[in-house]
Amino acid sequence: MATTGTRGNTRELVLDAALASFGTAGYDGTSLDDLAAGLGIRKQTILYHFVSKRRLLDSVVDRCAGELVTALERVLVESRTGGGTDWERVEAMVREVFRLALDQPVLLGLLREVSRPNSPGAVRVRIHLEPLMARARRWMEDEMAAGRMRRTDAQLLLLSAYSTVVGVATEIEVLRAAGVGPTLRPVVQRRGELLRFLRRSLDPAASL
Amino acid sequence: MATTGTRGNTRELVLDAALASFGTAGYDGTSLDDLAAGLGIRKQTILYHFVSKRRLLDSVVDRCAGELVTALERVLVESRTGGGTDWERVEAMVREVFRLALDQPVLLGLLREVSRPNSPGAVRVRIHLEPLMARARRWMEDEMAAGRMRRTDAQLLLLSAYSTVVGVATEIEVLRAAGVGPTLRPVVQRRGELLRFLRRSLDPAASL
DNA sequence: AGGGTTTTCTACCAGATGGTCAGGGTCCCT
DNA sequence: AGGGACCCTGACCATCTGGTAGAAAACCCT
Numbered sequence: 507m508a509t510t511g512t513r514g515n516t517r518e519l520v521l522d523a524a525l526a527s528f529g530t531a532g533y534d535g536t537s538l539d540d541l542a543a544g545l546g547i548r549k550q551t552i553l554y555h556f557v558s559k560r561r562l563l564d565s566v567v568d569r570c571a572g573e574l575v576t577a578l579e580r581v582l583v584e585s586r587t588g589g590g591t592d593w594e595r596v597e598a599m600v601r602e603v604f605r606l607a608l609d610q611p612v613l614l615g616l617l618r619e620v621s622r623p624n625s626p627g628a629v630r631v632r633i634h635l636e637p638l639m640a641r642a643r644r645w646m647e648d649e650m651a652a653g654r655m656r657r658t659d660a661q662l663l664l665l666s667a668y669s670t671v672v673g674v675a676t677e678i679e680v681l682r683a684a685g686v687g688p689t690l691r692p693v694v695q696r697r698g699e700l701l702r703f704l705r706r707s708l709d710p711a712a713s714l
Numbered sequence: 715m716a717t718t719g720t721r722g723n724t725r726e727l728v729l730d731a732a733l734a735s736f737g738t739a740g741y742d743g744t745s746l747d748d749l750a751a752g753l754g755i756r757k758q759t760i761l762y763h764f765v766s767k768r769r770l771l772d773s774v775v776d777r778c779a780g781e782l783v784t785a786l787e788r789v790l791v792e793s794r795t796g797g798g799t800d801w802e803r804v805e806a807m808v809r810e811v812f813r814l815a816l817d818q819p820v821l822l823g824l825l826r827e828v829s830r831p832n833s834p835g836a837v838r839v840r841i842h843l844e845p846l847m848a849r850a851r852r853w854m855e856d857e858m859a860a861g862r863m864r865r866t867d868a869q870l871l872l873l874s875a876y877s878t879v880v881g882v883a884t885e886i887e888v889l890r891a892a893g894v895g896p897t898l899r900p901v902v903q904r905r906g907e908l909l910r911f912l913r914r915s916l917d918p919a920a921s922l
Numbered sequence: 923a924g925g926g927t928t929t930t931c932t933a934c935c936a937g938a939t940g941g942t943c944a945g946g947g948t949c950c951c952t
Numbered sequence: 953a954g955g956g957a958c959c960c961t962g963a964c965c966a967t968c969t970g971g972t973a974g975a976a977a978a979c980c981c982t
Binding site: 516547548549550551554555 | 961
Binding site: 939 | 953954955956957958959960961962963964965966967968969970971972973974975976977978979980981982
């Protein structure tokens with residue numbers, strides 16, 4: 507027992523380090539040896555827990571997606587019991603996503619890495635996001651049919667929102683790289699634009 | 715002479731292929747062997763022309779930055795002889811950048827790869843962009859002093875515009891990965907937002 | 923035709939990478 | 953005490969990586 511008493515949570519520690527490394531150095535730029543060295547363990551330990559590098563990435567994605575889903579679920583329940591309008595519910599979800607991204611900046615790195623075409627993690631992300639998207643689409647279409655929401659192409663709208671979030675993630679990282687500290691302004695601005703766009707598209711009570 | 719008569723332009727062919735590969739697979743994800751195989755040549759031929767992988771990336775960045783500078787220079791000259799207002803000149807530049815990005819989507823991939831924190835190409839990009847930025851900043855500050863432009867933090871404004879462009883690049887790539895074809899709408903929308911933002915910040919004749 | 927330059931190739935290398943295998947330590951349960 | 957499950961590790965491996973050395977073409981000029 508050279509290591510400190512981290513007996514039970516090696517898995518989590520590896521996941522944390524992997525998230526950071528995948529997010530900053532990229533998947534190809536991450537070596538299991540380096541990752542292990544940074545944790546004071548041997549590469550074989552990582553492989554014991556995660557079988558292969560690829561599946562380590564999958565596990566990282568899984569955990570992050572899980573957090574996202576949990577957070578969204580929570581917001582959804584809250585806003586439902588709160589009894590807001592459709593539009594208020596959408597707004598709460600968007601705000602939650604941005605809050606999550608700002609609270610855990612490492613997520614932005616992973617999202618960026620993983621949303622690259624040809625990324626090995628892209629498929630895994632899709633697996634998690636697709637049911638979310640499908641569910642949102644069905645809900646929106648129902649609301650539209652009931653006249654509580656303005657009619658648009660739900661699929662395209664969701665995709666547009668998603669790509670906006672990814673774009674914002676990249677933006678924040680670029681600004682950080684340029685030395686601009688935790689300036690909230692650009693993020694808030696983008697969020698405002700996204701919300702305005704969604705409101706225009708969805709809220710039947712919105713002007714214009 | 716197993717190869718076709720491409721005698722003189724191997725360099726350019728390699729640069730093209732490298733641009734595509736760096737943009738899609740990333741720097742680490744690109745192997746010189748694969749790159750060469752795709753061109754029907756041997757890896758050593760690439761190294762003969764570019765000395766090292768790192769300097770190949772530099773050369774790719776150099777060429778792209780060169781194209782950008784040339785294009786901007788041209789727009790600048792045109793709009794100067796055309797005798798437009800400051801604001802019209804800014805708008806023309808922004809439109810040119812977006813046009814370039816849409817004409818050559820591969821550039822987006824490279825920009826995305828290279829504007830990642832810790833990217834080996836980041837420094838090279840900075841080398842090319844810094845004089846451009848400095849020049850724009852000086853110009854803007856002069857115009858502000860002369861009262862032809864609304865007063866703001868020029869540096870921050872430029873950085874914000876730059877990060878927006880990078881963000882848009884990412885957005886487009888994400889949409890493409892999601893199977894959304896050459897839908898122009900999101901791009902045009904973002905461009906509109908950027909232009910509106912710049913106009914609000916710069917144009918003394920702008921309302922609000 | 924022939925010498926010199928430019929371009930491309932074959933052969934090879936040291937290091938790193940992801941991954942396998944078998945063993946050893948620690949804990950818990952009976 | 954002892955057997956098994958869990959966790960970790962050292963030794964090892966095949967493969968791929970960017971990069972070097974030197975020879976063989978291909979080209980160019982006279």
